[in-house]
Amino acid sequence: METVTPRPLPSAAVTSSPPSFAHLLLLTATSVPHLKQLHAHLLRSALDLSLTAPFLSKLLSLSLSSPSSSSSSSSSLDYALSVFLHSPDHLHPHPRLANRVLRAALRAAEPRRALRAYARFRRAGLVPDRFTLPAVLRAAARTGDDAAREAHGLAARLGLDSDPFVQTALVGAHAALGRVADARGVFDRMPQRDLVAWGVMLDGYCQSGRYSEALLLFVEMRSSGIVPDQVILATVLSACGRAKNLMFGKSLHCYILQSDPSIDTHLQSALITVYSNCGSMEIAQKLFDGMCPKNLVASTAMVFGYAKLGQIEIARSIFDQMPNKDLVSWSAMISGYAESDRPSEALKLFNMMQESGLKPDEITMLSVVSACANLGALDQAKWIHIYVNKNGFRTVLSVGNALIDMFSKCGSLAHAQKIFNEMPRRNVITWTSMITGLAMHGDGRSALALFDRMKVEGVEPNSVTFTGLLYACSHAGLVEEGRLVFRSMAQEHNIEPKYEHFGCMVDLLGRARLLEEALQLIESMPLRPNVVVWGSLLGACRVHGEVEIGELAAKRLLELDPRHDGAYVLLSNLYAKAGRWDDVREVRKQMKSRGVLKEKGCSWMELNGKVHEFLMGDVSHPRNDEIYLKLNEVVEELGKMGYSPNVGSALVDLEEEEKRGAVLMHSEKLALSFGLINSARGSVIRIAKNLRVCEDCHSFMKSASKIYEREIVLRDRSRFHRFKDGACSCGEFW
DNA sequence: ATAGGGTTAG
Structure with a gap:
């Protein structure tokens, strides 16, 4: 059962005793390593001060003041937290100290660590205050940990559930854990709602992909007379772009120009995003042209917008002109290629990104993996x-x-x-x-x-x-x-x-x-x-x-x-x-x-990690002569078994003989010949193709698999065909 | 509490 009686705070007792020389010594530390050194020194003189408030306090301020980009800051925090985590149970930490640790862990994007520290604090008898709970809730929201429910109950028992900070954090945590309705419930019961509370609720809808509901909430907010600030507007614009609601976006644009024409960069970028997400690249481009200097976020939004419309070359040229690129800009360009059916380019760009020293995150990986899926190259996949x-x-x-x-x-x-x-x-x-x-x-x-x-x-x-x-x-x-x-x-x-x-x-x-x-x-x-x-x-x-x-x-x-x-x-x-x-x-x-052109048939296959492409009737491959020689041989061998080209699959007004030739030059046949030349007997030949396989190629592959005793795996636009011993796994259902 | 990149299907 939870106890709500505050416990005595021994750490406070330590603070109130007159500072020793050892304490004063600690205060001279200028960095975490320095502090560690002093600490070790004092330990040797049998003075373990690591669990005293001044030490922890100093440790924290040093951890927090080191530059956040360097890896040393996270290891300092690590050290600071490990000191806390190994402190004896009877410490009874003061909420103020606990709050600093939690905030530090959150700032270092270490929510898991924050939760562990919190659990440890609780076991040591910490009684959370109105600042502790929001921090815990934010950490829980980020890890997906259901500590949020527990914290909700605890807040009620401690009488903190009417505190606006705690309530706002509850809204955020529920939303982050996918319980938007619960979030809305808490939100609706809040007696007063500041802009932050509205912002958290808006963000909550966005996090679960309910962008239109976010827009509705904004309308509600406006009609209850609340004036949004730039933060709220940026959030709503983002929702609007994701909802692809161009009309709403335009009216927000008007509203912003009317109420305060001094638009900051966040809002400018957010506006560009609305238009580029809605495919209105002319407007996006105009806004982007008026932006000086171009910022990273806006440029990335432009890259994304053009890529989505299939104007991948324009996207690439904006990308190339960006003086700095971060992970998100690279990912946008990579996914642009992946989505526009240019998987090889996507993978090439992924390699370039790594060469530039950036490590992908999971979102980048999703595009990369999906590009590889479209490419269909098994060695690459492995x-x-x-x-x-x-x-x-x-x-x-x-x-x-x-x-x-x-x-x-x-x-x-x-x-x-x-x-x-x-x-x-x-x-x-x-x-x-x-x-x-x-x-x-x-x-x-x-x-x-x-x-x-x-x-x-x-x-x-x-x-x-x-x-x-x-x-x-x-x-x-x-x-x-x-x-x-x-x-x-x-x-x-x-x-x-x-x-x-x-x-x-x-x-x-x-x-x-x-x-x-x-x-x-x-x-x-x-x-x-x-x-x-x-x-x-x-x-x-x-x-x-x-x-x-x-x-x-x-x-x-x-x-x-x-x-x-x-x-x-x-x-x-x-x-x-x-x-x-x-x-x-x-x-x-x-x-x-009518000027309609048939999409050109194209097949490809992987050899030693390289993807070889063949177009219908292609003669551009460096080993062209060999390939056609082999193809002739295969046709001859198959002919002995009664194969003759089925010209119904030719879509050209040619003479009969030429039709035969055209069918025989279908790209998958070229790929097969190339595969037969270049792979060991008994190995599987894998071919991918952009269109559906034609009837002639299908029977060609069946026969070839028998005569050459090879398993042939052909991926066409709609499915896989596995040819073996003269039969196909599709059982003619294709 | 703030803007830009994401997996299945199509």
């Missing part, structure tokens, strides 16, 4: 994994999640599963990533089994989980299971199916040749059918050579997006399959007249 473990990111949940995805996308389910199994904690993203990984590899049964386990463990699936599950059913041809999953979404989990779910269902039904049913689903869905669902239907029609429904799907698709290259390609393949060559030419003509 290297990144080692790097993650070496640099202390192994136990970070989000990084573990990204690793699962990375190994799945690099073709090694085994690695992904190992990481999954060894994760100390798992959240919905962990499970979803693993389910999606299994789906990509065509293992639908395991994906469903994992989903059952997930439910048993009480993790609530979200809409992404269902995308993965439906995708798993679709790629494994599990029609009934897919229907059940689809139905359970709304019925059991309260998740309304979105476009991607309908897309998966259309895919699932379509691949099972239930094309009529797929069409009915599209026509009866509560959302307006979009490019995704018509595209799925068209794809299925191509697989089954179903011209009539396919034409309809293509027509609808092209109404929605006349420049959709995939639609023309699929339609043309479909006509080719049916032998309707006039229609093939017609599609081609239409495409030409």
Whole structure:
């Protein structure tokens, strides 16, 4: 049971005795090492003063005054705290001393240490005061420790729960631990709320990603007549940018100009962020141009904004012009490349960042891992994994999640599963990533089994989980299971199916040749059918050579997006399959007249840590001659088994013979030839490709795997194909 | 109590 009676304070007794020479000596110390030296000296004369108030006091002021950037300050703090932590139980620390330690630990970004020290203090009989609790709560908020609940109760027992400082800290702690409703409850019961309290509540919404609610709170604040300061405005602007609420941003901009045209740099940067997050780069650029000197934060926001719009070259040039770059600016540029499908550049930049002497944090790592996932290069992935473990990111949940995805996308389910199994904690993203990984590899049964386990463990699936599950059913041809999953979404989990779910269902039904049913689903869905669902239907029609429904799907698709290259390609393949060559030419003509270009096929593979790229018909590789020689050989060998190129996959108006040539030059065939030349017999050949593999390449790979006795793992845009002994793991469901 | 970078799906 908690005691609230203050205990006698022996340390105060020490202070009140006349200072000894030893004490005076201590006070001459000029640095922590110096103090340690004096301390050791006094110990030798049997005077242990380390537990006296003056010593601790001096120790603290020295620790706190050393420059915060140097590593010595953290080790000084370490020393200071260890003295506290090893002091005997009967010390009964004075809250003032405890508060200084807690504040020091917080300032040194050592919340865990603060909590340990606090626990130690409590055991020694500390009775916290109105300054202790906020510090503890802030530490707990940062570590995710549930000391907050305990502190809440303690505050009530000590009668401190009506103190505005304590209340504000409670709001912050609840919010940081994801209990926004509890935070709001405390906030609403506060009899008076200063700007800090409003700020903490606003920040609380932002921390849990509820940006629109933050904006609502700001509106409430304004209507209760409170005038925001620059800190509040900066927070709200940030929320506004993240909520991508351009209108709100503009009105905030007006408000700021009206109320106080002297905008400080924080606000300027925050305004730029609003516009760049909303994709309004013209306005962002104008504000940025008016900024002198350009600050780091604003420049980073510009880099981010352009990168998000795909204008990666402009982003890069701003990045290159920045005189100083910190971790956040590097990360923004790296994630820009990662998100714009330029994984090699992302990894290159990561190396440059390290050369410049910066160590990544976990957020940088997420972009790096995700870039490697997109690249699909297994050796790189293994290297990144080692790097993650070496640099202390192994136990970070989000990084573990990204690793699962990375190994799945690099073709090694085994690695992904190992990481999954060894994760100390798992959240919905962990499970979803693993389910999606299994789906990509065509293992639908395991994906469903994992989903059952997930439910048993009480993790609530979200809409992404269902995308993965439906995708798993679709790629494994599990029609009934897919229907059940689809139905359970709304019925059991309260998740309304979105476009991607309908897309998966259309895919699932379509691949099972239930094309009529797929069409009915599209026509009866509560959302307006979009490019995704018509595209799925068209794809299925191509697989089954179903011209009539396919034409309809293509027509609808092209109404929605006349420049959709995939639609023309699929339609043309479909006509080719049916032998309707006039229609093939017609599609081609239409495409030409509308200036639509087919995305160029590109494959790549890793050799000795280097990624080699092949475009369709590529002749630029330094070992071009060898590659084509090998390709000819493979074609000849396969020909003996009855292979002949399937020209339906060619989308060019060429003569028959030229079509054959074009199909034979598909990028994955070039990559395969390169792989056969350069890798040892019996080793796995891994190829990644930007588009979906064509029918001809698919059968080509199957035969090649048999003749050359090689396992070939091909990642295409939608899934993995593992060719072995003349068969593919996809079982033709693709 | 203040501004900039983040994992699954698309």
